[in-house]
Amino acid sequence: MFLNPKIVFSWLVFLLSFTSLFLSSWILLPAPNMSLLTLAVGAPEVSPWLLLLNLFSLLLSFLCIRRYRIRRLTSIFSSIGLLICAWVLANIPLTQMQMDKAMKQGLGTDYLEQIPVQVRAKMQTHPFNLVNFFGGIQLGKTRHQKDILFASPAVMPLKMEVYQPPQVGKYPAVVVIYGGAWQYGNPQANSEFNQYIAHQGYTVFAIDYRHAPKYQFPTQLDDVRTALNFIRKNAATYEADPERMVLIGRSAGAHLAMLAAYQPDAPPIRAVINYYGPVNLPEGYKTPPVPDPINTRAVLKAFLGGSLEELPNQYKIASPINYLTHPLPPTLLIYGSRDHLVEARFGRQMYERLHNSGNTAVFLQIPWAEHAFDAVFNGVSNQLALYNTERFLAWALFKK
Structure with a gap:
């Protein structure tokens, strides 16, 4: 049959x-x-x-x-x-209209005019491009150095990767901190982003830090601060301008970027870019997302060494939202409405606190995006995020 x-x-x-x-x-x-x-x-x-x-x-x-x-x-x-x-x-068009409005509200209606024409000429001309989606975003040529040792705490080498524009020169410094629930990840993450940003005219430092649960807070923050000191001391070697520095982090890396930039004794930081980072750890512990695929409370316990009930002061100290007592660098916050690891409400809460305390801040929200949306570099959400990120970067580092 x-x-x-x-x-x-x-x-x-x-x-x-x-x-x-x-x-x-x-x-x-x-x-x-x-x-x-x-x-x-x-x-x-x-x-x-x-x-x-x-x-x-x-x-x-x-x-x-x-x-x-x-x-x-x-x-x-x-x-x-x-x-x-x-x-x-x-x-997509409505979302970008809302993003454009938020950028102008936060940075000024003429913020693009403050960016030199030659810098603007390198930027993506469209928030979303189907050619880039199907064919890939052009990264451009860069110089790339691997395994640069910047510290050896507790006999554990900490290394960074450096991406530089193809021509020798002196460029603003962009420090990139990877995510991974403070427990995993490495400086090789997001290499496409790092290469793209370097080609735009920045020296990009992708740094490492020690991981929980073996190493608990504030070890990670100490490692980031050590990396920043190394970069400032050796800026000339990597053709970087230590007085023009921006921190970019994703998830746990965004949390560390904000903490490092918001410290009262932080080195000069021009701006911070936070991709879906935790900002209010006590509130995150008390009201985890539903569903909660990562088990938020277990992650926070591993990072901080115990529960909120056991270590309330540690949770407070480790929350960027509690550092709004002095002028802070301009902050760009990008979150997905469907994020079930770090909910967008925390990003909005951070934005409102920054705005109400007189600090410059921009909050961008992508209606369909989940956590780590930029893992697909030429994807829908990352194209929108990248379009606005490079404008915020240029405004912070090149404005007249």
Whole structure:
């Protein structure tokens, strides 16, 4: 007995439509655990590809499936997936309009005019570009130095990577701190971002720090401060200007970047860029996200050495939101509305506290984005974030 090829093909199309809907659904569904978090992070960022996949399965259902029930179910699945993906793409212009408004509110309506023309000429001209999405963002040539030792605390070498523009010169310093729940990660992370920023005319330092739970707070902050001192002392060697320095961090790295920049005795820092970083650890412990795929309380216990009830003062000291008693560097905060590791409400809370205390701050929120949205470098969310990040950077470091 032989299977009818048309029936087999119909079921394959049905399977394709189900798969495309399943993948697309993670644009809306929160991940209940770390295993599924990758889908929730990645689905909105590759939504143009998923839209094409849904459209393809929809066309196949009409053109190739003769059985009414299978065709109807397949077309329903594909249509739902198509609508979900279209929601992301349709919201890009509105989201960028809101971001542009927030940038002007925070930095001044003429902030772009304060950036030299030759610096502006290097920037992305569009917040989102399908050519960059499908073909990749052009990184440009850079010089790259690896495994630069900056400290050996407790017989553990701490190293950094340096990315420099192709031409010899003197450039503003951008210090990048990776995330990873304070427990994992390395300076090789986000290398595409580092290369892109270096090509724009910055010396980028991607630094390391010791990890929890073996090393607990404030060890990580001490390591960041050690790295900053090393960079300032050796700035000339790496063609960096120590008086024009910005800190950029992601997640746990953003938390460390803010803490390092907000210390009363911090070296001169022109600005801080916070990608989805924790800012209020007591509140994060008391009200973790739902669902909570990373187990927020366990992460904070490992980082700080105990629970909020056991170490209330440590939680307070480790919270950037508690350092608003003196003028602080301008701060850019970028969060995803669907972040289930560090909720966007914390970023808004930080923004409001900074703004109300007279500090310069900008809060950008991406409606469809999860935590670590920029892991897909040419993805939808990162294109928007990168467009505004490079303008904030240029304003902070080159403004007239």
